[in-house]
Amino acid sequence: MERTYVMVKPDGVQRGLVGEVIGRIERRGLKIIALRMNTISQDQAKKHYAEHVQKPFFKSLIDFITSGPSVSMVVEGKNAVAVMRAINGATNPVNASTGSIRGDLALDTGRNVVHASDSPESASREISIHFKDAEISEYSRIDEICIYE
Numbered sequence: 659m660e661r662t663y664v665m666v667k668p669d670g671v672q673r674g675l676v677g678e679v680i681g682r683i684e685r686r687g688l689k690i691i692a693l694r695m696n697t698i699s700q701d702q703a704k705k706h707y708a709e710h711v712q713k714p715f716f717k718s719l720i721d722f723i724t725s726g727p728s729v730s731m732v733v734e735g736k737n738a739v740a741v742m743r744a745i746n747g748a749t750n751p752v753n754a755s756t757g758s759i760r761g762d763l764a765l766d767t768g769r770n771v772v773h774a775s776d777s778p779e780s781a782s783r784e785i786s787i788h789f790k791d792a793e794i795s796e797y798s799r800i801d802e803i804c805i806y807e
């Protein structure tokens with residue numbers, strides 16, 4: 659089983675889309691093993707988006723992601739990284755498939771509602787920025803027998 663880090667960004671929280679995002683993750687069969695709402699710090703945000711430090715949109719990205727409450731999750735399941743990226747859709751919502759979160763619910767790259775790690779290595783790095791080990795719950799879901807062959 660793979661783990662990934664998922665965030666409902668401040669725009670998603672403001673638009674009342676937390677339940678919509680969580681519902682899609684749960685219905686797909688992925689398991690939420692950590693969950694929290696908070697306003698992330700500048701320090702966390704800069705670590706989280708370190709790969710974009712040279713980009714022209716870096717400052718506005720950091721300002722936005724720290725502007726208000728967001729919802730952070732650790733999500734576990736078979737191919738969780740790739741599946742979660744597909745659930746979210748392409749970065750620019752104009753290119754995101756209908757049926758994805760961004761393809762159904764967003765219009766602008768800078769207000770694209772959700773984040774998900776882009777590789778297992780990014781996932782473990784991002785999970786450690788946002789969660790302590792003790793905040794992650796290891797448990798079986800009773801429907802796993804129906805979800806996995």
Ligand code: IDP
Binds near residue numbers: 768769773
């Ligand atoms: P991702 O969220 O799909 O992984 P990244 O390329 O890692 O996309 O970019 C991180 C976030 O930075 C995007 O989700 C988006 O909110 C923002 N972003 C990326 N490119 C641009 C841009 O060209 N203008 C404004 N914001 C951008």
Ligand code: MG
Binds near residue numbers: 776
């Ligand atoms: Mg990214």
